[in-house]
Structures are given as C-alpha cells and as structure tokens.
Amino acid sequence: MALTRSRVRSILNQWRGKRVLVLGDLMLDRYLWGAVDRISPEAPVPVLEVQEETLCIGGAANVAHTVVALGGAVALIGVIGEDDNGRALAAELRARNLPANGLVPLTARPTTTKTRVVARNQHLVRFDHESRAELTHGEVEQVWKRVLEALPSTDAIVVSDYGKGVITKNLLDRLLPEAKGRGIPVCVDPKDTHFMSYEGVAVVTPNQHEAAEVLGYKLRDDALVSKAGTELLGRLGADAVLITRGSEGMSLFQTDKRSDLKAVARSVYDVTGAGDTVVATYALAIAGGAEPIEAAELANRAAGDVVQQVGTAVPRIVALEALGHSRVYTAEGLLEQRERWANQGKRVVFTNGCFDILHQGHMDLLTKAKALGDILVVGINTDRSVRELKGPERPLIPEGDRSRLLAGIRSVDAVVLFDEATPLQLIEALTPDILVKGGDYDRASVVGGDAVEAAGGEVVLIPLTPDRSTTRIVTQMRELAKADKASQTGHEH
Incomplete structure (x- = not known):
C-alpha cells in the first residue's frame, strides 16, 4: 500500500x-578522522595523521x-x-x-567500544x-x-x-x-x-x-x-x-x-x-x-x-x-520526480538558500523564479550547513520548519535539503533548465552555473527587493533585544 x-x-x-x-x-563509537599521505617505514601499512576525534x-x-x-x-x-x-x-x-x-x-x-579509522571518508580499519x-x-x-x-x-x-x-x-x-x-x-x-x-x-x-x-x-x-x-x-x-x-x-x-x-x-x-x-x-x-x-x-x-x-x-x-507525495523531497525522491517532469516536458527552475527567516524579499524572488518555468525547486541548507556558513547561533528556524514553510508557498513545487556548504552536487544531479540567484551575485560566482549551461540550461539573476534580508532582520532583532535589556537594567538601578 x-x-x-x-x-x-x-x-x-x-x-x-x-x-x-x-x-x-x-x-x-569512536571515530579517528584524518589523512593518509605516506606509508610507514616500520611496515607496509598506511600512516594516518589524525586531524579530529569524535564520539558517537x-x-x-x-x-x-x-x-x-x-x-x-x-x-x-x-x-x-x-x-x-x-x-x-x-x-x-x-x-x-x-x-x-x-x-x-x-x-x-x-x-x-568500537574505534573506526577514517581517511577522506574511506573506512580503513576498526578495532573493538x-x-x-x-x-x-x-x-x-x-x-x-x-x-x-x-x-x-x-x-x-x-x-x-x-x-x-x-x-x-x-x-x-x-x-x-x-x-x-x-x-x-x-x-x-x-x-x-x-x-x-x-x-x-x-x-x-x-x-x-x-x-x-x-x-x-x-x-x-x-x-x-x-x-x-x-x-x-x-x-x-x-x-x-x-x-x-x-x-x-x-x-x-x-x-x-x-x-x-x-x-x-x-x-x-x-x-x-x-x-x-x-x-x-x-x-x-x-x-x-x-x-x-x-x-x-x-x-x-x-x-x-x-x-x-x-x-x-x-x-x-x-x-x-517526504513520503506520501509531499512537496518536501529527499534528494533521491526529487531525482526520480525530475525524470517524470522531464518526460512531461516540464521546465524546471532551481534556486537555493538558507531561508532562515522568510521575508518579502524571499517571496518576491520565488514568485519571479516560478514565472520562468513550470516547476520551481528550492534547495535549503540543513541546520549543520547553515551553522557552517553563518556561525553557531544560526539557524534561528530548524530545517524541518523551514522546509514546511517553503512547501506551503503556492509558487514552490518542491523543497529539498542539502548538507553541503554549496548545492553544487545537487544541481549537477538535478540539471535544472534554469538556475536562479539573487541580484547580489554576478554570473561568475553562481555555484553550479557552469554545469547548468553545459547541459543547455541558463542562469538568471533576479534583482533583490530593497531593504529586505534575513541578516538585516536578525541584526535589528539583536539591537532591539540589547536595547530592551539595557532599559530593564536601567529600571533595576
């Protein structure tokens, strides 16, 4: 069923x-992460230079x-x-x-305790x-x-x-x-x-x-x-x-x-x-x-x-x-759906971002992006990816909520999370017909642009809505919180 x-x-x-x-x-589970660049002079075995140790x-x-x-x-x-x-x-x-x-x-x-030795994501050995x-x-x-x-x-x-x-x-x-x-x-x-x-x-x-x-x-x-x-x-x-x-x-x-x-x-x-x-x-x-x-x-x-x-x-x-025909897809589910869209002759538009706090600038970008084709796919950075890009205090909104919020927007047909710092791997697999970014980018800095154009697609830059950005909103919130705290401190004195 x-x-x-x-x-x-x-x-x-x-x-x-x-x-x-x-x-x-x-x-x-103990993981020793590192790189192998040489063979031990003591025996014909690789030498791992341990760069990080994690516990799970x-x-x-x-x-x-x-x-x-x-x-x-x-x-x-x-x-x-x-x-x-x-x-x-x-x-x-x-x-x-x-x-x-x-x-x-x-x-x-x-x-x-199981200790695993990993070099460049390759599992070398385990000892228990x-x-x-x-x-x-x-x-x-x-x-x-x-x-x-x-x-x-x-x-x-x-x-x-x-x-x-x-x-x-x-x-x-x-x-x-x-x-x-x-x-x-x-x-x-x-x-x-x-x-x-x-x-x-x-x-x-x-x-x-x-x-x-x-x-x-x-x-x-x-x-x-x-x-x-x-x-x-x-x-x-x-x-x-x-x-x-x-x-x-x-x-x-x-x-x-x-x-x-x-x-x-x-x-x-x-x-x-x-x-x-x-x-x-x-x-x-x-x-x-x-x-x-x-x-x-x-x-x-x-x-x-x-x-x-x-x-x-x-x-x-x-x-x-993502089960049950939701607009929120896993990467593999999205790629399967992409094949169906292609068979139906649908033009797929792709854009991406953190979308930490949805605002009018996002809505304008998404509406204009959807108008360029038949299907709008939005890639969202996972929480881990956002922290890597924006710092440990972000995101303010967890990935599940961000996904559902975007999936509820009429112009959005599909939402997918990606864990990497950039969506390059996802874009190369999806091969959208049109790749959209905001006007604060130039063509040379658009990740995945070369791959899209090589496959016969195009890159479109959409002008940003003035004075609308998540960073601006977060800064204003912090300034208000700081002023509020100072005001309360003043009343205490």
Missing part, C-alpha cells in the same frame, strides 16, 4: 511523545537516539563498564538529552574493546529491576541484541510474557544466538545475513528470501518478520503475505546504525497506531536517509515527511 500524505502526517503526530523502552547492548553512541544507545530524534520519548536500559569509556558514553547520552539513569555500571566488564560473556544472574537482576521500573509508562519495547551479553534467555523469558500481559508490542533487532527465543513478538528485523545464519542456508535468490521469511514467521509466531536486504530494500512477511519495499538511498556512504534506525522507526510507528506495512515503509525511508550520512547518524524527520 502507498502511504498518503495525510496518513504519514497522522502517524507522525500520533507517535509524538510515545515512550519506547530500549533494552540491549550499549556501545561507544551506538547499539541500543543509537536506537534510543533515533526514537528521540523522531519525536518519541525513551527509557534506555543496558550496562556499561566502570571505566573511562563508560563515563564517556554516559556523557554523550546526556549531551543528546537522552536518559542515563537506566545504565548499570559493572566492574567486571568493559564498555563496548568488548566482552561477549553473558551477564551473571546477579547482573541480570539489576537490569530487570530497571525494566520493571520503566514498564508502566512504556508504549513499545525494542530489544537491541548485538550479542554482547546483555540479552540472555533468562531475561527474555521474563520480558516477553510481562510485555504480552501488559499489551506492549516488542520489536527485536536480533542476533542469531537467541533468535528462537523471540516468540510472539511484534516484529523481528534481521538482515539477510542474520536470517541465513539462523536458518542454515544462504538467501541466494528471491525464492529463498520468501522461504526464509515464511519459515521465520511460522517458527517464531511473530506478527511480522522484516528482512533488510541492503541495496535490494526490505521484505516484510505477515501471515500469507509478502510485501517488498525498494531501497530509497541512491548514494550509500555509511551503513553504520542502519539496523538501529529500522527497528526504532518501526517500534515508534507501531506505538503510534501504524499497521506493519506502514511501519515498514517509514522504517525503509528512515534507513535510506541514514545510510547517506557518514558515521552513526539518526534519520531526519523531513525524510519521513
């Missing part, structure tokens, strides 16, 4: 604030982060070591406004610090105590099993009947160690390799995928089985029914955390009243957004809003 725009909005509204209990293996949260922690990023609430339960990495993980959770009170510190095991030993009876009791405390306010449960020892048969034998008795759906990102213990859950989300491991045969063709999904569904008695298949998308199995979802990512930069995204989005959707196929469609879209970002990332809500 195709999700309509109104149905997508309904699900997103209904899942807002729903509380998901995430239980599983917590991880700290992974495993169950990334599932929790995804839930909150999509508008849900979360209780996160797992174990960490009483070590520097454990303290760093707790700090990273708090920095993302995620709860750390469900973490159980243990002296007998290290915090699971971890223990795969199952929790002791006493440690399980500590975890279970926190689960019982969280259950009364829980709308859905995610079991994030990475095989690091937190998810045990003992724990599952307690959790699943308790959840069933309370009517709480359980969604599982499984590991083959405990696969057959996930009986009666709402969904299991194995990837193709994990499904093959537990069943003992490779899923070489579509017929074997069908066999695997049907077999897992029957053996587990689950409501659904969602097999993720990389570039081939996903396959959802329900009783006597299979639904295939096409992969939506055109460019895959990093698959880290994609499985976390799938199970988190699915759980939140089910908590919000979605049907399994609707939850799968939303999970597919969210995963497609994440794999186009480098590092352990979370999906952007705007990527989900």
Whole structure:
C-alpha cells in the first residue's frame, strides 16, 4: 500500500511523545578522522595523521537516539563498564538529552567500544574493546529491576541484541510474557544466538545475513528470501518478520503475505546504525497506531536517509515527511520526480538558500523564479550547513520548519535539503533548465552555473527587493533585544 500524505502526517503526530523502552547492548563509537599521505617505514601499512576525534553512541544507545530524534520519548536500559569509556558514553547520552539513569555500571566488564579509522571518508580499519560473556544472574537482576521500573509508562519495547551479553534467555523469558500481559508490542533487532527465543513478538528485523545464519542456508535468490521469511514467521509466531536486504530494500512477511519495499538511498556512504534506525522507526510507528506495512515503509525511508550520512547518524524527520507525495523531497525522491517532469516536458527552475527567516524579499524572488518555468525547486541548507556558513547561533528556524514553510508557498513545487556548504552536487544531479540567484551575485560566482549551461540550461539573476534580508532582520532583532535589556537594567538601578 502507498502511504498518503495525510496518513504519514497522522502517524507522525500520533507517535509524538510515545515512550519506547530500549533494552540491549550499549556501545561507544569512536571515530579517528584524518589523512593518509605516506606509508610507514616500520611496515607496509598506511600512516594516518589524525586531524579530529569524535564520539558517537551506538547499539541500543543509537536506537534510543533515533526514537528521540523522531519525536518519541525513551527509557534506555543496558550496562556499561566502570571505566573511562563508560563515563564517556554516559556523557554523550546526556549531551543528546537522552536518559542515563537506566545504565548499570559493572566492574567486571568493559564498555563496548568500537574505534573506526577514517581517511577522506574511506573506512580503513576498526578495532573493538568488548566482552561477549553473558551477564551473571546477579547482573541480570539489576537490569530487570530497571525494566520493571520503566514498564508502566512504556508504549513499545525494542530489544537491541548485538550479542554482547546483555540479552540472555533468562531475561527474555521474563520480558516477553510481562510485555504480552501488559499489551506492549516488542520489536527485536536480533542476533542469531537467541533468535528462537523471540516468540510472539511484534516484529523481528534481521538482515539477510542474520536470517541465513539462523536458518542454515544462504538467501541466494528471491525464492529463498520468501522461504526464509515464511519459515521465520511460522517458527517464531511473530506478527511480522522484516528482512533488510541492503541495496535490494526490505521484505516484510505477515501471515500469507509478502510485501517488498525498494531501497530509497541512491548514494550509500555509511551503513553504520542502519539496523538501529529500522527497528526504532518501526517500534515508534507501531506505538503510534501504524499497521506493519506502514511501519515498514517509514522504517525503509528512515534507513535510506541514514545510510547517506557518514558515521552513526539518526534519520531526519523531513525524510519521513517526504513520503506520501509531499512537496518536501529527499534528494533521491526529487531525482526520480525530475525524470517524470522531464518526460512531461516540464521546465524546471532551481534556486537555493538558507531561508532562515522568510521575508518579502524571499517571496518576491520565488514568485519571479516560478514565472520562468513550470516547476520551481528550492534547495535549503540543513541546520549543520547553515551553522557552517553563518556561525553557531544560526539557524534561528530548524530545517524541518523551514522546509514546511517553503512547501506551503503556492509558487514552490518542491523543497529539498542539502548538507553541503554549496548545492553544487545537487544541481549537477538535478540539471535544472534554469538556475536562479539573487541580484547580489554576478554570473561568475553562481555555484553550479557552469554545469547548468553545459547541459543547455541558463542562469538568471533576479534583482533583490530593497531593504529586505534575513541578516538585516536578525541584526535589528539583536539591537532591539540589547536595547530592551539595557532599559530593564536601567529600571533595576
């Protein structure tokens, strides 16, 4: 079934604030970024000159982060070591406004930490610090105590099993009947160690390799995928089985029914955390009243957004809003639509900007740009991109709101976010017939102008509306705030 725009909005509204209990293996992801320009004289290995080190949260922690990023609430339960990495993980959770009170510190095991070495966005090597030993009876009791405390306010449960020892048969034998008795759906990102213990859950989300491991045969063709999904569904008695298949998308199995979802990512930069995204989005959707196929469609879209970002990332809500024929598109969705416009003989006009505070100057530019062709596409800098261009205090309006505001303007046919400092990559892929910029530019400084003209298009500069600019408005607001503060200070004296 195709999700309509109104149905997508309904699900997103209904899942807002729903509380998901995430239980599983917590991880700290450390990234060493740098450049490789030489080979070591000690051995035939590359030498990375480390330029930056970043920390991210992974495993169950990334599932929790995804839930909150999509508008849900979360209780996160797992174990960490009483070590520097454990303290760093707790700090990273708090920095993302995620709860750390469900973490159980243990002296007998290290915090699971994965260190990735990356040179110019190429993943060179990874090394891990971890223990795969199952929790002791006493440690399980500590975890279970926190689960019982969280259950009364829980709308859905995610079991994030990475095989690091937190998810045990003992724990599952307690959790699943308790959840069933309370009517709480359980969604599982499984590991083959405990696969057959996930009986009666709402969904299991194995990837193709994990499904093959537990069943003992490779899923070489579509017929074997069908066999695997049907077999897992029957053996587990689950409501659904969602097999993720990389570039081939996903396959959802329900009783006597299979639904295939096409992969939506055109460019895959990093698959880290994609499985976390799938199970988190699915759980939140089910908590919000979605049907399994609707939850799968939303999970597919969210995963497609994440794999186009480098590092352990979370999906952007705007990527989900792009479902259901909204005017807000993902890059890949826009390129597909561009082909349809071309087949219809439509002339596509493109312009871009931060559009942080919409004003009359923007409206005039957009109206005049639309008059030049049939379809007006507006590219918007993401929040990260705006910060890079304008400084840490910008944007004033978050990207989701900016996208929706522009999509509501009659002259605008499509809105798309881009994360780079310039829209060059987007323009080269879109190949608009007309590229529009404001009159404060000259032709030589228009990013993407050469690419458009080389493809037979044209660049048009539209004169700006006098005395109308976001920078001017922001400056006036700051001056007024400063004067107001001075006035209040004067009254106090």
